[in-house]
Amino acid sequence: METTTAPTETVGESKTLVRGNALEKTYGSRLPLGRSTPVLTGADIEVRAGEIVGIVGENGSGKSTLMKILVGVLDHDVGTVERTGTIGWCPQEPLLYDRLTVSETFRLFGAGYGMSREEIDAAKRRLADELDFERYLDYRVDQLSGGNRQKVNLSIALMHDPDVLMLDEPYTGFDWETYLRFWDMAQDLADDGTAVVMISHLIEERSRLDRVFEVRDGLVHDVTDEETVSELRSDREGDDE
């Protein structure tokens, strides 16, 4: 297993910010005779500045595993990961502390990013305004609705203006207005040079994505100009009806 933060080269006009090479990951069992599950068997992926990349795949295909490895929160067995710049990660399940208020949550994570008190406050106000949760800043996380919790979860990933944004189904629980606002924000970030990587299940979102990778059979396939297995299945089901 190898992870570096060395600068990666520029491809065309865009700089590669994250690259995973020949990644392998098997989940083992704690029990001696338990089953081990291979998830990634040599996955390659690279993400460039200023693009919005979608990661698709069937349930259990290894999308979240791949993202966690790229973020650095999960160890891989074989392969290399190279990262450049700062990372923002929005996990699928909000990983927040239930008994902290929203403001305290910003302070805790902002300190981790190395931000000053003023920068944390500014980021909190800006994101609360954009995602419309200002009135909940003094609420405890466990008192928030699922959608508002997800807004905070997303905001924590965004608050330090990262170079790479890794989002695992970030809009779960969002209402339509917030969903649209989220896509505006993602597009603005990409326009400013941020690489946005997003795990997505929604086929309608393909038009918003610059590139699409499908995780299938433990490998990553570039399917930007193709239909994915799930889309083909969806088409077939549509034809049958």
Added chain:
Amino acid sequence: MVSVNRTATAFGIGLREHARNYVLVALLVILPVSFITLAFAVTQDVQMPVRTFVDGETTTVMRGMPEVHGVIMTPITSSFIAGLAGLFLMREARDTDGRLAVVGYRARQVIAARFGVLAVITLVVVGVSVGVMLIDFQPEQLWWFVAAMFVLSVTYGLIGMFVGAVFNRLAGLWIMLILPMIDIGLFQDPLFVQSEPEWWMKLFPGYHPVRVMVDTGLTTDLDTAMSLGWGFGYLLFVGLLAIWVYYRGTRAT
């Protein structure tokens, strides 16, 4: 602009978070009164032979049964609550502390903050338990008694963290309920085990600190300073183990 200190922030916010854990606060209010005060209230005031350590030798002295119960029930109470605090802390940390590493916290900063929170909770637990005990019973050498109880309670807090990393919440609750009871309340209780405990009973975390508490609670001379050192060594060993499982647990988010 100066960035916010990570360890201090995680420590301060962690304290607030655990102060809002109403289960822990309720245990802190209810358990000392129900365990310690009731133990004094229902124990018959008769003289009992108690094994202790005097001038380098194990010997038996006659003491009132309520006093002996005080010496035993107080550390059971604080060890139980500290153990649960460690368990809760680890269960929550497993879920979320991995994200702190992604945002830039170093492992040592989070570990220092989490262990600092556990130390403060244990101090409060020991303070409340001793305070409740003092209503009915005054140890002969209070500060040595408190020192041994703090060492034992922190050890149990760290064991709670270890158990929280390995078992789920329900299994962990049962283990942390039973372990202090059988260790302190059975194997180390000089009323139950009148002679020197068997070798395997000495492997339990309560052996050395309870020797100090029986000695300093019931006699006027300190004959078990070495045991306090061994108890501290046991604490360090469990602490290293807890750091290791914490580090591994928070990596596997």
